Amino acid sequence: MDKSVAIIGGGPAGLMAAEVISARGVKVDVYDSMPSVGRKFLMAGKSGLNITHSEPFEQFVSRYEKRRAQIEPLLKIFGPNELQQWVHELGIETFVGTSGRVFPTGMKASPLLRTWLKRLTDSGVTFHLRHKWRGFSPEASGGGLSVEFETPEGEKVIKPDATVLALGGGSWSRLGSDGAWVPWLEQAGVRVEALKPSNCGFDVTWSPHFRERFDGHPVKSVVLSFGSFHQQGEFIVTKEGVEGSLIYAASAMIRDEISARGKAVISLDMTPDRSIEWLTEKLSRPRGSRTMASHLEKAAGIRGVKAGLLREFLTKKDFASGASTERLASSIKALPIPLIAPRPLDEAISTAGGVTFESLDEYLMIRSLPGVFCAGEMLDWEAPTGGYLLTACFASGYTAGMGVLKWLDS
Numbered sequence: 302m303d304k305s306v307a308i309i310g311g312g313p314a315g316l317m318a319a320e321v322i323s324a325r326g327v328k329v330d331v332y333d334s335m336p337s338v339g340r341k342f343l344m345a346g347k348s349g350l351n352i353t354h355s356e357p358f359e360q361f362v363s364r365y366e367k368r369r370a371q372i373e374p375l376l377k378i379f380g381p382n383e384l385q386q387w388v389h390e391l392g393i394e395t396f397v398g399t400s401g402r403v404f405p406t407g408m409k410a411s412p413l414l415r416t417w418l419k420r421l422t423d424s425g426v427t428f429h430l431r432h433k434w435r436g437f438s439p440e441a442s443g444g445g446l447s448v449e450f451e452t453p454e455g456e457k458v459i460k461p462d463a464t465v466l467a468l469g470g471g472s473w474s475r476l477g478s479d480g481a482w483v484p485w486l487e488q489a490g491v492r493v494e495a496l497k498p499s500n501c502g503f504d505v506t507w508s509p510h511f512r513e514r515f516d517g518h519p520v521k522s523v524v525l526s527f528g529s530f531h532q533q534g535e536f537i538v539t540k541e542g543v544e545g546s547l548i549y550a551a552s553a554m555i556r557d558e559i560s561a562r563g564k565a566v567i568s569l570d571m572t573p574d575r576s577i578e579w580l581t582e583k584l585s586r587p588r589g590s591r592t593m594a595s596h597l598e599k600a601a602g603i604r605g606v607k608a609g610l611l612r613e614f615l616t617k618k619d620f621a622s623g624a625s626t627e628r629l630a631s632s633i634k635a636l637p638i639p640l641i642a643p644r645p646l647d648e649a650i651s652t653a654g655g656v657t658f659e660s661l662d663e664y665l666m667i668r669s670l671p672g673v674f675c676a677g678e679m680l681d682w683e684a685p686t687g688g689y690l691l692t693a694c695f696a697s698g699y700t701a702g703m704g705v706l707k708w709l710d711s
């Protein structure tokens with residue numbers, strides 16, 4: 302086919318679109334602002350590349366919550382099973398971890414990306430690095446849009462037959478996705494929901510003593526409750542507040558509550574395996590000359606950062622004198638911790654907000670910009686960690702690729 306397609310953004314979503322389109326013999330050029338593509342994908346592999354999840358499809362799609370209706374059709378075309386099959390076709394085996402999460406053997410992203418990029422290059426895809434997309438050219442006319450780049454050699458303008466934008470969200474900007482595209486798309490009449498941190502940590506006003514003493518300490522294993530959310534897991538105390546998988550899992554609800562009410566109070570059960578009656582009985586035994594800290598440790602196994610948290614959020618009287626054993630026991634089972642702000646977007650694992658689905662057709666083409674498609678994290682959806690992020694990025698890249706082919710055919 303004598304047509305050319307520009308893919309802007311060489312992350313998982315853009316590369317998947319490139320693969321689908323080039324497989325049909327169409328000339329594909331991938332542009333990326335960074336000196337190499339797939340940097341966030343490689344970073345995702347640093348702590349074990351959780352590519353997807355093995356749970357039943359019905360449960361899988363429920364993870365996209367408010368955007369399930371928009372993401373489910375994409376996953377029905379290219380979902381968790383197709384993704385695993387695709388990884389296998391690249392010559393990389395996968396395995397299911399104890400939590401049901403799926404990883405490539407070796408856990409890293411680099412062997413997968415290396416093989417994938419070779420396959421793309423072999424099929425004729427051309428990569429243009431250090432090309433930063435700066436929006437659409439004002440002199441766009443005569444059908445089709447001109448696309449502007451800033452390159453080391455100066456400004457460059459191209460006029461492809463179709464364009465896929467796969468620019469990522471706004472976190473970890475040093476890896477390329479800086480969210481700078483938001484105003485450029487808004488200027489072109491596209492509705493974009495403000496970018497927000499997702500799978501993020503939160504600020505807590507720790508006392509100077511607690512911050513100094515417990516920065517970096519893991520808190521495990523606890524149950525975090527927040528509204529309808531109850532999950533057992535662990536998190537880390539940081540200088541600024543709290544981070545880690547258990548916090549990330551509840552982060553969308555907590556973020557929205559802070560945005561609506563100025564703060565959110567989570568509740569921690571620090572002894573999930575012990576009942577309140579057991580604790581009350583143990584704590585009401587005579588402590589003799591022991592300090593409260595040593596009594597808590599001997600009687601209930603509460604020590605270190607957990608004891609620190611109790612001391613941080615109970616009044617001195619309640620903690621030190623043990624005035625009421627019931628109150629102490631109920632605080633251990635449901636310690637309220639006020640969170641005051643999400644950590645900045647740049648620190649988040651992923652981004653909520655982005656190009657709204659109302660601006661797109663079912664092939665992810667921007668309705669007001671015919672021939673321009675969007676895919677990946679830059680779309681307005683969010684999901685917890687567990688492989689759901691990458692799966693939806695691949696799936697949307699796949700659908701955008703199919704959409705481009707349909708558009709070129711028409």
Ligand SMILES: Cc1cc2nc3c(=O)[nH]c(=O)nc-3n(C[C@H](O)[C@H](O)[C@H](O)COP(=O)(O)OP(=O)(O)OC[C@H]3O[C@@H](n4cnc5c(N)ncnc54)[C@H](O)[C@@H]3O)c2cc1C
Pocket residue numbers: 309310311312313314315332333334335338339340341342344345346349350351352353432433434435467468469470473476477478479480481482649650651676677678679687688689690691692694
């Ligand atoms: C530390 C970390 C760990 C993670 N672990 C996992 C995990 O295990 N499992 C999982 O499912 N997800 C994980 N994620 C999330 C996952 O990596 C992202 O959701 C995914 O990479 C997004 O893919 P994307 O293609 O939409 O965007 P990106 O991967 O962000 O790619 C966007 C590309 O666009 C380029 N770009 C941006 N703006 C421009 C511009 N103006 N001009 C030209 N190019 C531009 C960027 O340089 C970049 O290469 C993790 C994220 C982080 C930060």
